[in-house]
Amino acid sequence: MRLEGRLFEVLAERGEQVTAGTPIVSWDPASVTDPDMDRTILVVLMDQAPDSIVSPAIGTDVVAGDVLFTQE
Template identity: 40%
Template sequence: MSLEVGSPVEGLAAALSDVPDPVFSQAMVGPGVAVRPAGGRADAVAPIAGVVATVHPHAFVVAAPSGTAVLVHLGIDTVKLQGEGFELHVSKGDQVTAGQPVVSWDPSGVEAAGYSAVCPVVALDQAPEALADLREDGPVRAGDTLFAVEA
């Protein structure tokens, strides 16, 4: 059985290797896809249905009932913004549906502060071969499938 992982934001899909951070570009935390978000304030949505395992203003993890966990990181080095410009809509332990708003943020504001707004979407603790149907280029809307994970 496979689990479809949706884009948390609207923008342009890109290869994870294009992310300007070796932790993501070298898939140290797991394989996935990146999304270069469209500008302007927007909601980042849950990529899968499940439980919010971790939530910070700049990043969150949703774990599916199968145990597969997906990390969404809103920008690179955005932890340095200390939550400024991010608004959480969920808490750790909450059940979420795919496409449910998790964090509101402003990618343009992140870039204006000197950080990359690119969003890595990573299947944690998965081998690259566990992913299928990777979408690594072209426009995506929030909720569009980025890849599938064998669950």
């Protein structure tokens, strides 16, 4: 089963400036019922200078409200 964007609600528009704590996407992991489907979510940060972003979250499990990125 491919989700093709279903089950996700986009809360921020493309180009919208957001601040820490602003929800940008919402989804319910329990809605993915295929046991063979990984519930890992990839977060990609673009348009930043190389090595200007630090992430304490790389390689960890996170919960709502955790800081994903900081800028040096």
